[in-house]
Amino acid sequence: MGKLPFEKEKRELIEVRQSETNERFGQYPDKRPVELLLKYGIVNLDKPPGPTSHQASYYLSRIIGVDKAGHSGTLDPKVTGCLPVSLNKATKIANLLLKSGKEYITVMHLHSDIEPERIKNACRKFVGTIEQVPPIKSAVKRVKRKREIYYLEVLEIDGRDVLFRVGCEAGTYIRKLCHDIGASLGTGAHMAQLRRTKSGPFNENTNLVSLQDVSDAWHYYKTQGNERFIRHCIQPMEKAVEFLPKVYVMDSTIDPVCHGTPVNVPGIVKAETGIIKDGIVAVMSLKGELIAYGKAAMSTEEIAKSKRGCAVKTDSVFMSEGTYPKYTKSEE
Numbered sequence: 001m002g003k004l005p006f007e008k009e010k011r012e013l014i015e016v017r018q019s020e021t022n023e024r025f026g027q028y029p030d031k032r033p034v035e036l037l038l039k040y041g042i043v044n045l046d047k048p049p050g051p052t053s054h055q056a057s058y059y060l061s062r063i064i065g066v067d068k069a070g071h072s073g074t075l076d077p078k079v080t081g082c083l084p085v086s087l088n089k090a091t092k093i094a095n096l097l098l099k100s101g102k103e104y105i106t107v108m109h110l111h112s113d114i115e116p117e118r119i120k121n122a123c124r125k126f127v128g129t130i131e132q133v134p135p136i137k138s139a140v141k142r143v144k145r146k147r148e149i150y151y152l153e154v155l156e157i158d159g160r161d162v163l164f165r166v167g168c169e170a171g172t173y174i175r176k177l178c179h180d181i182g183a184s185l186g187t188g189a190h191m192a193q194l195r196r197t198k199s200g201p202f203n204e205n206t207n208l209v210s211l212q213d214v215s216d217a218w219h220y221y222k223t224q225g226n227e228r229f230i231r232h233c234i235q236p237m238e239k240a241v242e243f244l245p246k247v248y249v250m251d252s253t254i255d256p257v258c259h260g261t262p263v264n265v266p267g268i269v270k271a272e273t274g275i276i277k278d279g280i281v282a283v284m285s286l287k288g289e290l291i292a293y294g295k296a297a298m299s300t301e302e303i304a305k306s307k308r309g310c311a312v313k314t315d316s317v318f319m320s321e322g323t324y325p326k327y328t329k330s331e332e
Helices: 053-064 088-098 116-124 174-185 211-224 228-233 237-241 251-258 300-305
Strands: 013-015 041-047 069-071 080-087 102-110 128-132 145-158 161-168 189-199 234-236 246-249 268-272 280-285 290-296 310-317
Touching: 041 053, 041 088, 041 211, 041 237, 053 069, 053 080, 053 211, 069 088, 080 088, 080 237, 088 237, 088 310, 102 174, 116 145, 116 161, 116 174, 128 174, 161 174, 161 189, 174 189, 211 228, 228 234, 234 237, 237 290, 246 251, 251 280, 251 290, 251 310, 268 300, 280 310
Parallel strands: 080 189, 246 280
Antiparallel strands: 013 268, 041 080, 041 234, 069 080, 102 161, 102 189, 128 145, 145 161, 246 268, 280 290, 290 310
16 A cells, blocks of 8 residues: 555654653643643544535534634545544644645546556556646636646456545545546546545544544533543544654743744754754654644754754744743752
């Protein structure tokens, strides 16, 4: 099976300096009370056929009573599958997930009979950089644009129906991909069914839940105080940045970052391998909380050997100001 570039990678953790976190401040993500999960959480929603992505997000927000819910990657009304929906303060992470790679399983229906081997050979030619003109029914300008197909695996051929799995860059139209494969075969083809199986770090195995699952979980939580099911449905927002390289900062660095200050080398305790200059990096607390993400001004190697200088210029800050005081002493 192919791999998307926005999936979690195994990285080493390099210690830059020693520091400990003060247990009186902040919250370990897996120990947040439900009230905070509603503020800093993400639901990996299994979108049903029928509603738009916006409607599905709205239904979810009504079920659990949150003010804001934002999805990351539009699915057509008839399409089902992974639709990560971020809640309240976590909605800012949607911009990051919108750009993440996607995986789909689709049924392509050919308009005439053709040998299976020719179908497989045609599909192989669409792996790599392709050019697409968005379909007529789309929300973007219909101009030719390049998109990357990371992998395309034919799973089954039943007469004129071809079941395949495709991993692709965000913004790839699978409907158009089916049409173009059909055109290359000379038979014509259209997309008959489509399901999204991955969206960045989220997939069908990462607590994928339906609207009914969320409704039932919320009922148990509100009527019985049972948190087990709602905790299964709402994941900490840190799940969304699993694929990013990270820097971990000392407690005294956190509040300045929450106020928009860049992350400087003296405030970094640990850094993961894989950080490249101008790449996106997540800024984490020593408890594993997502503070912000931004653009790296140094690589991992530069962070490890430098004594001063800006390491990360933050783009989006998630942690609320005052979560950590301006200065803390872990030994207190």
